[in-house]
Amino acid sequence: MANLVVNGGRPLSGTIRPNGNKNAVLPMLCATLLTDAPVRLTNVPDITDVDKFLDYFRALGSAVSYDKAAQILEVRHPTALNADAIEQLPLRIRSAIMLLAPILLRHGRLRFDVDAKGCALGIREIDPHIAILRRFGAEQAAGDEIDLTLAGRPSAQAIWAEYASVTATETFLLIASMAEGTSVLTNAASEPHVQALCHMLVEMGATVEGIGTSRLSVTGAASLGGADRRVPDDHHEVATFLALGGVSGGRVTVESDILGEMPLILDQFAKLGLQFDVQPGAVTVTGWTRDVTPPLTAQMTPKIEAAPWPYFPADLLPQAIGVAVGCTGDVMFWNKVYEGAMGWSAELAKFGVRCHLSDPHRLIVFGGNRLKPAEVEAPYIIRVVVGLLIAAIQIPGQSRILNAGPVKRAHPNFAENLTRLGADITWEN
């Protein structure tokens, strides 16, 4: 059990750079399996999900060289993967599901009964993935486990997805990149991490059109080459550092080239009273009024709603909730994506927060709370650990976040980075 112990009420200050985006590096690692040529990735975050992928690659017989300090990774897969290791997929991470397409393309068969659930946000469906693979010609054997075979090179498909799923769009991109002809996915996800995978596949030799939109068109290549790509900065981590800096009463600058993707994200945090100075390549949180911007429509409750990109991301809702607990006014948070992502809100009461879970998707946080330090328990949800920390760091006195380990899935050297900014935060086992 790894807990975070924080003595709140100390202002953070300084300048920091975010790490690479977990949800970009993982599909990019899946794409490395589409070629026998060497692939080099830079700005690779030192996170446990990456470690699990690299352990899997080593077991497959791949050459892996990873300089964690320099954040540079070089991977080269053998022509024939070690068949004994193929079905030992990484556990307890959602991205394992994206290994299905490249493994089927290379090996032709995959039996799969792992828990590809990742964060405990509700049901993490695999149906859209299997549906896409079946459309491209994969056959599913009868029985309880998922047992897929794919014979030969798939042919292009036109698919209209039920909803814009991030990882299912990535599964589509991976298989369509090697299919014969031009495939089209309508209702595609368009998050910055999806765009990063598109750009990598283009460098490897596929043609991808519509990058960043809800309709992707992919012309596959019979074989793909290597690539040398930079993993994009993590926009979740940019927002995290800014929120922590602001609620601590400090002034923190985050330098990044991902800020062009963040206007709506900054606007939503500004609704909670955080003040920003945005410059080319850097954003500074300069203050926190604690006031919630009142809607001009008088009957409305101020709200922050999360949905597939280009909406405000579901993976930033807990961080915004962590800010709102210290605001003077009420805010409704609306998670349009997950049906099980708000249950942890009961923990907030331990900090003295008054809130109301209206239904599985909607939480109202009331303003004007008398906050007190507390010991709270985090669920297996990366961003909730961060949200609870944002609450704790603004409260003078010692708080403890139990089971904070999931933060290591996405945020490298988290406590160390915050300590450098002046936080009093330590790991306890």
Ligand SMILES: CC(=O)N[C@H]1[C@@H](OP(=O)(O)OP(=O)(O)OC[C@H]2O[C@@H](n3ccc(=O)[nH]c3=O)[C@H](O)[C@@H]2O)O[C@H](CO)[C@@H](O)[C@@H]1O
């Ligand atoms: C490894 C990775 O990249 N994980 C991310 C990915 O997960 P993941 O790809 O699993 O998430 P999906 O985009 O598939 O959405 C998750 C669930 O939300 C529901 N849903 C989603 C969209 C929609 O329009 N309607 C709907 O009902 C579905 O039940 C779906 O199963 O995207 C999520 C949503 O941004 C993020 O939280 C995860 O961090």
Ligand SMILES: C=C(OP(=O)(O)O)C(=O)O
């Ligand atoms: C929910 C997340 O990750 P995963 O889908 O890998 O569980 C996340 O990155 O916040």
